[in-house]
Each structure stands twice: as C-alpha cells, then as structure tokens.
Amino acid sequence: MFVRKSALLTLTIVALVVGLVGLGPARAQDKVTLSVWDYYGDSTPIKPLVDKFQQENPAIAIQLEGLDWNTTQEKLNVVLTSEDTPDVVTIDMTWLPKFAPLGAFTDLTALSGGKLNGVALDKSYTPGALQSITYNQQTIAMLYDFDVYALYYRADLFDKKGLQPPKTWDDLVNVASKLVENKKYQYEYIADPFHAVQFIYENGGGLLNEDNTKAIFAEPKAVSAVEFYASLLKKALAINWTVDSGEVIQGIKDGRIAMFSDGPYFMGILKTAAPEMAGQWKVAAHPIPKDGKPGSYLGGTGLVIPTKSKHKEAAWKFIEYLMRPENQLNVYKVAGAAPALSAVLESPDLNAADPYFGGQKPFAVFYEAMKTAHPFPYVRQWDDIGQAITTAMQEIALGQKTVQQALEDAATTTNDALAK
C-alpha cells in the first residue's frame, strides 16, 4: 500500500515539475512567429504550403495549429477575448455576423492596398464574394473557399424517364412527380436558413430590410416562396429530412433522395462515401420561379487577422501567399472544396470534365451560382434570426403552423432581437 502511495506521489511530483518547467516547444527568438489556426483537419490545403513559405520568407516562422471546425469555433470565442490571439485564422463565413460588429478582425484595406497579389480586389472576386468579405466599408477577410448551393440531381433516372433538369419551379414539380415512386426519389427538404433563403431569394424576397432593422421574410414574396417549398412536402414530392431520417449520404445512397440543393464540398462527400454512384449524379443551376432570378446564400471559409495580432504585416504576407492562384488550387486538390479566387475558377484545372459527374464540368455551375449569391446579413443578432427561421421551417414541416403564421412569428422574434 505504501509502496503504491509513494509511487503515485512521486509521479505527481514529477508531473508537476515537468509541467511547471513547461515542456512546451522552444520558440524562436529573432524571427517573427506567426500563429496560424487551420480548421481543415486531415485534408488541410494549408499545411503542405508552409515549408515553401518559410523558405521564401526566412524571417517568418509559421506555427500551424491544425484543429477541426468545432474546436476552432469554440476556441476562438475564448481566445479572442484574451491577449494572446492567433495571427491568421480560417473562419467559417457564417461566424462573421457575430465577430464583425465587435471589431474582432483587422481591416485589411490598409494592409492590402485594395489589391491581392497585385490584382485589384474587385477583379479577384465576384461581386457577391466581395460583399461577403466587406463589413461597414472595411475588408475584414479574404475569401478562401466558397459555398453556394446548386441542384444535385440523379441524371441516370432523368435519362431513363426522358427528363431534363428543371429550370423553373413548375418544371421542378413536373419532374418530381414523374420521378417519385413509393416514397423514393424525392427532393430534399431541410429545415434551416440555407435552404429556405434559396427559394426566398429566387422569388425576389429577402431576409432583412436595407438597414438591417426589420425582418422582411414575412412579406408576400418570401411567404409565397416558402409556401412553394412547403407545397413540395404536401404533395409528397419532397422528403422532410430530419435527424430521424439518418445521414443525408445514406438517403442519397438508398435512393430516398434524388434531388437536393447543396454546395461544392458535397461533391467530395459523394466521391468518398458513395463511389458506387459514379456517373449517376450531375449538377445544374437551381430552378427559379417564372419571374424570378437565381439566388443562393454565399458562405465558405475566410482568412482573417484578429485585431489583437502583433504581427499583422507578416500575417498579411502569409494570406497573400495562400491566395496565390497556384496555391489556391490546393483547396480543390487537397480539401475537395471550391477555391474562391475568380482566376482559379476560370482555370483549366477546375474546368476539367469530372468522370464522377458523367463527364460534366461541375465547377462551372457553382461559379455561375456564386455570381448571384449573397451572404446572410452581418448583424450581431444573426444567431437568433437563424434559429427563428429554423424553428419556423420545422413548424411548417410538422404542420404545426401555416407558412404565414410561422414566418410571422419568426419575424416577431427577429424584430425583438434587432431592437435590443
């Protein structure tokens, strides 16, 4: 008993001493060390590029912290409130609404001089992308990969039944009714803001008014858009995908879903988890109403420099390096995501025929969609608004409320939040 106790005691003391002496890595003294956070995880496009950067810039050392999406989000909340913030962070663009109004990120206008690797910003990005990295006339991020929604559809089933990818909402109803058999081959309904706004934007509606003080998604255009979306459920043309339905990829594999709206990263998911379906899927622009226009949410990954960073010039150098066209390609090659730089999207690498998608060039579809996409409003209360919309879409799917009622209630919640 005593032997064990003293062994434990010794171990404790050893651990404490080791810890207090600080068994951390040695930090370089004369160089500038940049702390970079990367949430791409296993398939990071950034890590392979670090060595070359350090060779080109011997005075800068990169300390790369590879985390996952969840960890980065939670850790950012804690660390940004302290004095030791990282210098470069990959953030999800949907986090900007809560950080931007609090001045968490450096205005890159001065550092960049309005240019990215010598090219003016408005030539580097599409207008929507530019809008997404701008807040209060400041440029607070560089868009690294982008996310917009387009229609994924079972081209093999379409061919079998002699159907064309739907261009209008009427087409969608038409096509869906011919496809659906026994609760299979449906269009996917997901209760969240990303999917709801697709229809709202397409019908000319919006989320908030010009100066972001009032909700406008309970107005006629938005309401009729969501009513159309909900009508697909009522006509049994769409399947309400909830957590009880399982993983989306499973529904895709067993045929419950034959059409769905999602972003370019889903191409990677299909290839990894459903390799047997190669050649069965294609992408097309999401259908729009007769007198509507294309529209989608715009998100993705941004590279930011927290305001409390002590090495802003060096951080900007690293960001510019990552945004070089040849380095942006890594985003696609390694991470399977969609690079945001216009020059790269027009390059031949991303416009090659993709055998998984039946020889189609899917990136062109997403690039086209990016031109008409815009981000969610950058208001501090975005989390509340997004939640209110999700709740409304759930209530609609469950049949608890009419579309008008559900959206009105969500609008009330939103206005209350905005008024505070």
Add this chain to the structure above:
Amino acid sequence: MTARLAPPITAIRKYYLGYLFIAVPVASSIIFLLIPMLTSLIWSFTDFNGLQPPHFVGLGNYVELFTRDKLFIKALQNTAIFVVLSLGAGPVLGLLTALMLNQNVRLRALFRTAYFLPVMTSMVVVATLWRMLYNESGLFNTILSSLGLGTVGWLSDPNWALVSVVIASVWQGFGYETVIFLSALQTIPGELYEAATIDGAGALAKFRFITLPSLRSVILFIYVIGIIGGAQVFDQVFVMTQGGPVNSTTTIVFYLYRRFQDLRLGYASAIAYILFLILVGFSFVQWRVLGERD
C-alpha cells in the same frame, strides 16, 4: 467536548491537522473555482461580449430572462422534465444491477465491465448508435410496427424528443450508479446478513432493514450529484438533437452554451447564476431531508 475549554495553543494543535488535510483542495477551489465564479458573476450584471469594454446593466439580464425570454422559460421546463425522468430511472436501475452484480456469480468481472462500458464509451458513439436505433426505419420502429403500433418520430417529434434523449442518457449513465452502489454494498459487513438469516429474516426484510439504511449516505450523494449533474445536461443534447426540434430539447446549459457562442457573456453568465441559485436551493432541501445527523 473539552476542546472549547482548552488553551489556544492546544486548540490550534488539535485542529491544525483538519485544516492541513483540507488545505490543498480549499486553495484549489479558491483559485480555480471561486475566483472565476466571482468574475462571471460580475459579468452577469453587465453586457460583456468579451471583445469590448462591458457596461453595467444591473439586474437587466436577469429581468429579461424571466420576462421576455420565452426560450429560457422553455429551457427551464425541459430541464425540469429531464431531471425528474432521469433521476427516477437511473438510481433505481443502478441499485438493481448493483444488487445483482454483488451476488457470488461466476464471471463477475465480465458482467461488471459490461455495465460500465456505456459510461466509458464516448457520448458521440452512444448518440450515433441511439440515433440509428431511433431512426424512422430503425430497430424500435420496426418492433413497434410489427406489433401494429405504428411508428414514432423519436427525435423528430417534439413530443417525443426529450423522452428519447432521457432514455439514451439513462442507458448511458446508470453504470455510474451501479459502480457506486456496488462499492458501497461491499462495505456492509457480511455478519449482519448472517445474523439476520439466523433470526429468520427473508430477503426483502434484509433489504429493508440492513441494505437500505447502510446505503443512506451513498443515496444522498447520488441524488445530490444527480440533480446537480442532471440540471446541467449538455453533451447528449449537443450531439443528438442540437436543442431541437422546435426547441423541445433545449436545456438550460445548452441555451447557455448558445449564448456563449454568440459572445453574449453577460447574458449567459446570468443564466448560469439563475441555475446556480436553483441548485443551491435544491441541495439545501435535499440535505435537510436526506442528510446525516451529525
């Protein structure tokens, strides 16, 4: 009680061991618990968002939580339901299984490990497996429909979601109670039972008059910790339902977490301290009712 009449030096010598033994935990509590708690308590009276200087708002956060925050009230209700259901089932299952495992059976170690395995398995695994079980065409619905009872939207029906989370929770967690009860049962001297047998007592009488009273301390512990822990339920909700559908599984700590993620540190701290006051109240009552007499 001669201690009180002893001269001061004797008193110090008498008591110093008590203080010495508790010195490290007390210091640790002060530095790593009490000081952070005080900090966040102060924040609860401000609009602190972590990045900008805070402004004092007095009781503003607290008032708003009770008068204008419908989601908070819903979270209180959901949490209450969760605690009542899980504390009803968990300790009972724990005691039953501990009694079984305490028998002189072969392969005891194997059975004990089996019961504790869910506790040791990560919540993500447990949640994923239960999601599969709860699936619309999963095991439970298959059984139900083969009995002609139709299917249930276990996690997608707002009327069922909370109960489903409770079931998965209790299943994953009652192993805790099993282990504690088992250890406690080990400390009951076998002679007591032998004497009772000689006196002609049956199994039920032995349970009522020997086992249960001996477990009193441990039962108190389980219920106090159980309410404190149950009221702070978070992991299961985070992994299984993210608070939905229609906020039917949003618990107090889950709501608090959302507010923290939204950088509303002052508001979230207020939520925490309302929960704190509730728990202090409960613990006090429990101590009086179940507590030891010393």
Add this chain to the structure above:
Amino acid sequence: MAHASKPRSRWMTRGLLYVLLATSSVLMMIPFYWMVSSSLKQEAAVFASPPNWLPNPVSFNGYQNILSRGVFLRYLLNSVLVSVGITAGHVIFDTLAAYAFAKLRFPGRNFIFFIMLLGLMVPFQVNLIPLYRIMSSLHWLDTFAALIVPNMTSIFGIFLMRQFMFSIPDEILDAARIDGCSEWGVVGKVVAPLALPGIATLVIFVFMESWNSFLWPRIVTTSEAMFTLPVGLAQLQMKNTSNWATNMAGTTLVALPMILVFLLMQRRFMADLTAGAVRG
C-alpha cells in the same frame, strides 16, 4: 445451513439471475461492439442501412490513419502523464480532505464543505474564460501545469470519499489512536484499507473523466506537442465530412486504457472483499 429452501428453487433463482445478467450485459455492450466493428469497416460501409453488424470486408484503414502518424505516440504519452497526475492528485488530496470532513472536528468544517460544494453548481462553460485568463497570466498556457493543476482535486471526489468514510466506525479509529498511532498513521494504516472500495471508485471515475477530457485541454493547448489524445484525434476530422471509420478507430483506441484501468481497479478492490456472499 439455515436455509430450508428446496434445491430446485435455488437453482431457478440462480438461473434467473444468470439469464438477467447475461442478456442485460449483452445489451449494454452493443454500442461498444458497434464502435469496434465500425472502426474495422471501409468508409463507405459504415452507414449502410440496414446496418451491417459484421465488417465485411475488414479494413484497418481507420487504424492505419491514426497509428501511422508519429505524433500519435506523443498524444498518448501526454494523455497518460496528465491522467495519472490528475488521478494521483485526487487519491491523495480528496481522501485526506474527505477524512477531515468526515472524521475530524474543527471549527467551520461543515460550512467550508458546503461552500466548496457550490462550485459544482455552476456549468463549466461559465468558468472557462476567466480560468483561461488565469492560466494566461500564470504563463501556464500550453504546459502540463494548466492541464493538471486545476484538476488535481475536486469537491466531487471529496464528497464521494466522504460518504464512504462514514461507514468506518469511529471505534476503530479511536483504538488506533490509543495504540499510539499518529493521525497520519491512522489514515494510512486504518482508513485507507477500509476505504479501498471508495478509492477504487474514485480512481475509475477520475481517470475516466480526465482521459476523456476534451473541452479544457483543447482550449488550453496550442502546440501539437501538447495535445492529449482526444484533442489530437479530433484533428482527423475533415472540414465538412467525418471519416467515420477513422473516428471510431480513434475512439476505440481511447477507450482501451480506460477499460484496462477499470478491470484493474475492480479486480483488485471489489471482487474479493466479500468472502461470504453479501446478499440484499
């Protein structure tokens, strides 16, 4: 034997007991089994519906993904150091404090205990940021100190041990003191052996919690060399998808040491203490 019961009903009760234990044990083991079998599947097969209970074909990709990284050993070492340090701390400090709260008398004893109990009633998220700042000002960020010291003792452990202490009769302690034992001797020679079931339980719970601990370690560590196992493994998730087979391989690897500790503890301290069946 005082029991007058017929042998057959005895057999039936024993039989029923075994049946109950066996079936319920199997039920409890199902998720664990599913975790291990998923870790041996190919990625695309993990979510097959209806679920495949046997991996077919068996694939070690998940494990390769993890074990092929040199840094994995470092994660493992860190986790071991941290968990052992924390558990040792709890065993020493919680037991001593519990003994004091249960068996020694000193002014303010109950009051101090209740005040410390208050610390349990606040969710950890609330203390996270202030604690982080304290770590920062102590320059403990990214060191073992930050991982171990704040977690070395807790009122939960003290509370648990205290309840076990109550079952130790005062007479035994007084007898030891009369025999000339110092208080330390009483604790070491009399109390500790009697409280072994409690200590074993404490070790199991504390080791498990610190081994699985994820939130605090990932906030407080910045360099890969300091990651513990759960933090390092989380890195293996990709930005938009999950490598389920790899994840399950990771969680299996993380679960194994805990099971080991559990088996060790329960065999040492729980299995053989009751020679003459304690029946309730």
